[in-house]
Structure formats: C-alpha cells, structure tokens
Amino acid sequence: MINFDLAALRTLVAIADQETFARAGETVHRTQAAVSQQMRRLEDQLGLALFERSGRTKELTPSGRKLVDYARRMLALQEETLAALHAVTTGGPVRLGSPADIADTVLPEMLRRFARANPALSLVIHVGRSPDLMELLKKGAIDLTISTRFDESRRHFLLRTSPVVWIAANDFRVDPNRPLPLVLADEPSIFRKIALAALERSGRTWHERYTAPGLAGIRAAVAAGLGITARSIEALTPELRVVGEADGLPPLGNIRYYLYQRDDAVSEAAKNLFRLMAARG
Template identity: 50%
Template sequence: MSLVNLDIELLRTFVAIVERESFAAAADAVHRTQSAVTQQMQRLETQIDKPLFRKQGREKRLTEDGLKLLEYSRRLLALNDEACSAISGSTLTGEVRLGAPVDVADSMLPNLLQRFSKMFPSLRMTIDVGRSPFLMEAMKRGEIDMAISPREHPEFRRITLRTSPAVWICAADYRYDRTEPLDLIIADEPSLFRRTALDHLERAGIAWRITYVAPTLPGIRAAVRAGLGVTARSVEMMSPDFRVLGELDGLPRLPDVTYNLYLGAAPNLAARRLFDSLEAVRM
C-alpha cells in the first residue's frame, strides 16, 4: 500500500465511535448526522484500504487493523491538538481530578504532577489520596477523572507508569521464627496485597496468623514499625527502619506490581486532552 496522508477529521470521528461505542453517539459528539459519520468511516477505510469494523450480532467491533489504527489515531490527535494550542498561544485550562493510592503519594505521584505542570501550567489538579479499590469506584461514578491503580481494569484506557517488586516487609529488628506461624499485618478487604499474601502463603504451605488488620497504609506502617509482624507490599513502602524477608528466609517470591494511570469513562475535556497528550509521548 502506498503512503497516504490520514485525514485528522476522519480520525477524530473514528476515535469518537470507539469511545462512545456507537455511530449515533459519535455523531452527536462530532456534530454530524449519523449518515455523515458512516460516510466518513467509508472514506477512512478507503484511505487505508482495510476494513475497520466487523459485524458481531447487531453491533460493530473493531477489526485487528481497526485496533492498530485506534492507537495511532489517539496519538496523532493528541499531537495535532497540542501543536495547534502551541501555535495559537492557547493552553489547556480547567480542573482534572486525580485519584492516587497512599502507596505512591510520596514516590511516583510527585514526578507525575511535575510532568503535568510542565505540559500544561494553567491546568488545575485536584488530588484524592485513598485506597485503590475505592478510587476506582469513584472514577466509575464520575467523581474523579483519572486514577492510579495496581489493579487490572481492562474496560478503561490506561498508561503503565511503573512496575515494582512486591516484597515481604518487616521491622529492621523483627525476627521471624520459621517454626511458628507467620505473623501477618494486612489491610481489610478489598485488598490486592492481602489476597496476594494469603494466596502465596497457602501455595507454599506456610502457616500464618493475622495479628493486625488496618484500613489504611499508615496503620499498616505503624504495625510493621512496632514489630507486630510482616506485610506484603510493593517496595514503595520501604524505609530505613524496615527490612525485606525473602526466599532465603523461607517466604515465597511475590509477583511484581504494575501501577497504571486509568482514564475514566466520562472524563471532562481537560482530563481527556491531558491523558491523550501523555499517551502520545509514551510516558
């Protein structure tokens, strides 16, 4: 296929169809009739000489080529809009509501906020620090626009921020007696790290007992610092007065934890443009 110049207007309509999950909803978003949107997609398919959609029952799903084009379309649109803003002297304004778990508030969050500020200095950020499951629920309800989470949520667009080792953490002077059940410090439900710890101990056949349950990370830190037991967390929780127990101590290896930045299903315009710009430059 010879190289062609993709039409930005057609790509914008294409992305709108995917994000709003119908041609009719996309037509409202781009201020066109549904028949005009259909014609635009026919033109785009002609340009790339590939079908973008396939029928599945009464619905239309993206083909493999459609999925490939979607990724590039979002990046091209973000770069196009950023270039237009820079040339015109306009800037992204408004408020973006971001949720972040306590685990990353002191580690990756400052760098992320710094990046936001450099890209769009007039943007106002509202930060909600809390537990990941509750932040994701808040994003689903539209109370926040974006959230950082180590959980898998394939229904939302995401950018991977960091993959960190998960480890067994205890106080520096804590002594683990392998002849006794492991003293566990865990969060109450729902908790990814709680489930990970219990699953891996069960698989390894290691006896355990819960000595402390906390609803927040500061509570878990306090219990670990007091020498009440061991907890499973990502390395972001480490501090000079903690140490790591590993396979040499008889504990199973834990899987790495991937932190993703998720975009809600109905974010405001500022949040959408910010996310698109971040995605375009591949943080």
C-alpha cells in the same frame, strides 16, 4: 553521528531500576529476548560494552551507568516537551486518584513537569485504595485514576510494573518455628490476596496480628514490630526493610499499576495529562 533510540534508552533505564532484564521487560512491555536484542543493538551503535557478566546476572559497566544518567535526562526532556506542547491555560481542576504508595513516591515526579508547563492548571489528588478509586471513577467523581484493578472496558494503559515484597521493621527477625505474624489490609485488598495465596502455596503457617484499612496504619504497625506485610516496593521507608526467601518466605511476584481515564467527556487538561503519562510507557 549517532541518533539515540529513545525506546532503547527507556529500556536501559528500566534495567537499571529493575536490576534484571526479565523485570525490565515487564516494565517496558517487551520479552526478555527483545530486551537483550535492544541492548546489543545499542552497544553495537555506541561501540561500547554497557553490561558485564557477574555470576548469573549482568551488571552495568561504568559506561553503562554513565549512559543511564544521560538517558534519564533525555527521557525527562521528552516528557517536558510533550507537557509544553500540550500546555493548557484554562480548565480544571483535573481530579486524579492514586493509591498511597504511588502518591508518595512515583506520582510527584510524574506531575512536576506537567505542572511546570501548565502553571494555570489546578490538580486535585484523591489518595485511596484501588477498588474505592475505581468506584469514584465510575461515578464521575474523578477524571483519572491509577489503580491495581484491571478494567478493559475503560481507556487505560499499563503505567508501571513493581515487585511485591515482604516488608518488616529493620530490627524484626522472622522465626521459622512460629506462625508468621502478618499485618494486612482489610478486604478488599490485592496485597492481602497475594500474601495469603503465596503462604498457602508454600505451606507456611501464619496468623493475622493486625488489620488496617490503609497504608499509613500498615506502615505504623510494621514499624512497631507487630509483624510483616506484603506491599509493592514503593511502600518501603527508611525504618523498614525487605525480607524474603533467605528468611523462609515465598516470592510474591509483581503487581501492575494502570492509569484509567473516565471517558471522553473529561476536560482537555485531563486528556493531556493522560497522554503525557502514557508517553512514559
């Protein structure tokens, strides 16, 4: 009888999502060597090849892809079980802050199972920019927040590591002979900092064509073809596409999203939500 290692399954899902062992390692907080070792043990346990080499990279085999589907379901059941065990019937609302890109894409699925197990709990979501959310947390205006800012003085964990990419309209073409038109957030913005630092290192000329305070304005300007922007991969929408090194643009690396709890004075409901979301890591 095979007893699946949930940590190994979580790593397998991370590889499927991140497409490389190295990026998956950042997501699950393991070295690339440790990820490879985990996958070898899983293959030995199953007696199946989960990966096959394709050029310099490894791709999932049909058996590997099938296991990823089951792994997602097993991990989802684990989260649902934790949510049910920590269910609360009173308390709240839990006030949760989130950047717009995470609130649009990652957060709904995170909260769905917790809300189903806690039907009496109310949630208030504050969508904003990371520095503003950290200030709200400091003031006690919210109980938990997701943020790109790192603050070791507060209870936290690494929620997600995401690639930062150049994003443009589907019909936008980068002209290598002209300064790069940029659509950027105003200060303070970690994505603005990442973009300008990468362009400075590469020697690529640029000009700031449009400045917006939030993601909605940035998306609108990029979709209108005014320029390109640097955001996490979660900011992509159907009318936008990723441009990159093939277009003469420098790589941008990854960004980390942390979840913070204000302090121990928050409600039990907020503590339970924090624990549940931490269990995904």
